[in-house]
Amino acid sequence: MxxxxxxxxxxxxxxxxxxxxxxxxxxxxxxxxxxxxxxxxxxxxxxxxxxxxxxxxxxxxxxxxxxxxxxxxxxxxxxxxxxxxxAFSGISAEPVETEAVEITVAAGHDWDAVVAWTVERGLTGLEALSGIPGAAGATPVQNVGAYGAEVSQTLVDARVWDRAEEELVVLSAEQMQFGYRDSVLKRTTVAGSPRYVVLSVRFRLTHRAGEALSAPVRYAELARTLGLDPEAPEDQRRAPLQKVRNAVLQLRAGKGMVLDEQDHDTWSTGSFFTNPIVPASAAAQLPPQAPQFPAGTDDDGEPLVKLSAAWLIDRAGCGRGFGADLVDGRASLSTKHTLAVTNRGDARTEDLLTVARAARDRVRQTFGITLHPEPVLIGCSL
Ligand SMILES: Cc1cc2nc3c(=O)[nH]c(=O)nc-3n(C[C@H](O)[C@H](O)[C@H](O)COP(=O)(O)OP(=O)(O)OC[C@H]3O[C@@H](n4cnc5c(N)ncnc54)[C@H](O)[C@@H]3O)c2cc1C
The missing domain is CATH 3.30.43.10 (Uridine Diphospho-n-acetylenolpyruvylglucosamine Reductase, domain 2)
Incomplete structure (x- = not known):
């Protein structure tokens, strides 16, 4: 033999x-x-x-x-x-009213390709969400958002497989109970194990005759980049769709938030921490220059305030590039933005977590605020 x-x-x-x-x-x-x-x-x-x-x-x-x-x-x-x-993709569009079009997108379709597709066809609503990596099916999970927009503003519903009831169901936007980087899809995911698996998502976008303008720009930095007055009334804060997409991509690239194989600042999960939402009484203890944004009220009616995790990290002494010395240079905060924990080329998961833990601990020691991770951690913890 x-x-x-x-x-x-x-x-x-x-x-x-x-x-x-x-x-x-x-x-x-x-x-x-x-x-x-x-x-x-x-x-x-x-x-x-x-x-x-x-x-x-x-x-x-x-x-x-x-x-x-x-x-x-x-x-x-x-x-x-x-x-x-x-990994399945596909987009279909259906006019539903004189000025509204609904698009249905398969879960595996690359998200930025979806945004580009809508901008090319003059459909308004997703343009500020340009450049976010990942697949369309994941966007409702954490109510993906950037530059003053969130998918919850245009999402109609999602077709999902419910692993508990073992059936296909359609969850409306209302049923998804969206919040800041949050939804019922995320809240029913335990240690990475999801109850609902999104198979397709449907958005309602605006389509008007003439030059296609964006939704009102809600983010001051983006408005200024576009030459708009951030304080102007909503209707004067619109710009051509492609111009808004280009401006968003340019701003994001400057922060290492558009994937680029050559740029280690983009080897990350994007923002590593969510912006903390704390009672106004806790926010009042922070230095007056700490950025603060109103974020509703808690169950007892106390006003809540959203803080900037990037600002807290920076002012706690963890500037751009922080943490490299802790892991022999294999990982660090991005050299463009303090909110991303990045792989400098040959990092392991534990290296990224070491840098993230150090930043979280310094923020806690300096400001008494606990940062929470945005990415889903599997088999590891912060
Ligand atoms: C450079 C960079 C920039 C980023 N910028 C932003 C930003 O501006 N705003 C923002 O909100 N996020 C941002 N992110 C985070 C990320 O891109 C988004 O959260 C994105 O929606 C994740 O999509 P994904 O397909 O990669 O999800 P994955 O990483 O594959 O999965 C993430 C979680 O969602 C679950 N999931 C994935 N698909 C489905 C599905 N079909 N059904 C049910 N559960 C599912 C997974 O099980 C996992 O728990 C950024 C990330 C990077 C790397």
Missing amino acids: TTADFPIVAPAAPRLFSQHTTARVGGPAGDWIVAENEHDALDVLQAHPLPADSVREAGEDTLLVLGGGSNLLVADAGFGGTVLQL
Whole structure:
């Protein structure tokens, strides 16, 4: 008998999260299924009903749903279960009223390609959300937002697979209970284990005859870049769609917030921390120059205030590039923006977490405010 009778076949190398996430860190997965269509995704989902709460809380659900991997940090040891990567794409549009068009987008469609598609067709509503990495299906999960816009402003509903009831349902925007970087989709995800898996999303956009103008620009820095007066009435804060998209992309690139393989400042999960929302009484203890924005009231009626995590990090002594010395230069805060924790080329997940922990601890020591991570952490914690 020769080896020709029993050819030696090397086992397929496991897929690594470092090759499928924008921070480019994270170990192997047990099994990796790329669903090229909704039917294949549903087969996998039907085989993975929602486990008991205790299993999910222990981080032992065997299913992880992946879009573009831009808001995900997976442990260096990896994830032993099945990764379901939603890779199906497609956009369809339907006029619904004289000046309104609804677009339906498959979960795996690249988000920025969706925005570009709408801008090219003169559809108003998503332009300020240009340049955000990831897939369309993930956008409602944390109510993706930037430059004064959030998907909740235009999202009509999402078709989702409910792993608890094992059925397809349509969740309206109202049912998704959107908040700042939050939704019912996120609140029902436990240790990375989602109850609802988004298969497609529907947005209602505006389409007017003549030159297509943006929605009113709500972000002062963007307004100034476009030559608009940030204090002007809403209707005077509109600009041509493509011009708004270009300005957003330019502003984002200056902060390392547009993916660029050559630029390590973009090897990140974007903002590592959410902007803390605290009672006004706690915000009053901060230095007067700390940026503060009204954020509604709590259940007892006390006013809430949104703070700038980037400002707190910076003023706690963690400037741009902070933390490199803690991990032999493998990771640091971005050299363009203090809110991103970046991989400088050969970082591991633990390096990014070391830098993030140091920044969080300094903010807590200096201001008594606790920062919380924005990305989903799998098999690791801050
Ligand atoms: C450079 C950079 C800039 C960024 N800028 C912004 C920004 O301006 N604003 C902002 O809000 N975010 C920003 N982000 C974060 C990120 O891009 C968004 O949160 C994005 O929507 C994540 O999409 P994704 O497909 O990559 O999700 P993934 O990272 O693949 O997944 C994130 C989480 O969502 C879950 N998930 C993914 N797809 C689905 C689905 N179809 N159904 C149910 N659950 C799902 C995953 O299980 C996981 O828990 C930025 C990230 C980077 C790297």
